[in-house]
Amino acid sequence: MTERLTLTRPDDWHLHLRDLDVLPHTVPATARQMGRAIIMPNLRPPVMNAEQALAYRERIMAQVPAGSRFEPLMVLYLTDNTTAEMIRAAKATGKVAAVKLYPAGATTNSDSGVTDLGKLDDICAALAECGMPLLVHGEVTHNHVDIFDREKQFLDDILVPLVSRHPSLKLVVEHITTADAVAFVNSQGANVGATITVQHLAYNRNHMLVGGIRPHLFCLPILKRNVHQQALQAAAISGSAKFFLGTDSAPHAKGAKESACGCAGCFTAYAAIELYAEIFEDLGALDKLEAFASHFGPDFYALPRNTDTITLVRENWQVPAEMAFGHDVIVPLRAGETLRWKMLTE
Ligand SMILES: NC(=O)N[C@@H](CC(=O)O)C(=O)O
Ligand SMILES: [Zn+2]
Ligand SMILES: [Zn+2]
Secondary structure, eight states, X not given: OOOEEEEEOOOEEEEOOOOGGGHHHHHHHHHTTOSEEEEOOOOSSOOOSHHHHHHHHHHHHTTSOTTOOOEEEEEEEOOTTOOHHHHHHHHHHSOEEEEXXXXXXXXXXXXXXXXXXXXXXXXXXXXXXXXXXEEEOOOOOOTTSOGGGHHHHHIIXXXXXXXXXXXXXXXXXXXXXXXXXXXXXXXXXXXXXXXXXXXHHHOOHHHHHTTSOOGGGOOSSOOOOHHHHHHHHHHHTSOOTTEEEOOOBXXXXXXXXXXXXXXXXXXXXXXXXXXHHHHHHHTTOGGGHHXXXXXXXXXXXXXOOOSSEEEEEEEEEEOOSOEEETTEEEOOTTTTOEEEEEEOOO
């Protein structure tokens, strides 16, 4: 049995740090493990232009612990008013790595998102020209489409035509949740990839709904049936460079989750690599973890792989029931449970 595992330092290609008083908690949690992270722009108001991205980056950098070389990779939030010129200006800063498409109303703080996805052609052309990836929250938002079918419908209605109009566009289907998304990504060239979260690998909708409703497992896109979970697991351990680590760690205060109308999002950043290690080990594929966590993401983004390493040791430890979160508390994924891997801190 492997007792100790040394990996190239991983990166998180999908992360929510939020802002202001919670940054002193969210930034160190990720900076301890990850070399870089793609910082999601769904603040209120969102990060819509280069200037806002640089200002947000400064607020993040102010909370990076001394000695850490953590680098936040900033992202612009597409709205109906984003122009190709704004994309080029963001690229020119050298600090903005990607652009995020949230269909309006699809998820947390997405009300300023794009309302007419048919009008994205100029933006996609500018992105393809800059070599900047388009990151998508891939769900349609129509009332008549069942919440469990929204990802598949987005693939069929939006992404298939989009990639055929922009064959060289780099596209990341974020936090994929279905066998359909795995098949879509596999059917495309090397310019189309996907992130896979801890929660979508570890759980299916039964875990969330059988025996009582578990609000801390509620995230978007929502957990699907077990056959989809199995397809995601197979993709993650397949060794295909199209699938890489993106936690979608999305903290919401305890009261906002344990509520009559609870927020979507799971907090996993505190032990992201340990959580993935446990899943990969359970799937008999610990040897596939390093490429998924540390190689395929930078390769896709055309960035160098990290040159330092982290070490995990087999050691049981109990996840706290709650963690500090600004003036509030947060309930982490797997609160109160025992994890079996622990990252050594230098
Ligand atoms: N994934 C989630 O359930 N929530 C994310 C938004 C997102 O990534 O869709 C959040 O910002 O809370
Ligand atoms: Zn999303
Ligand atoms: Zn997210």
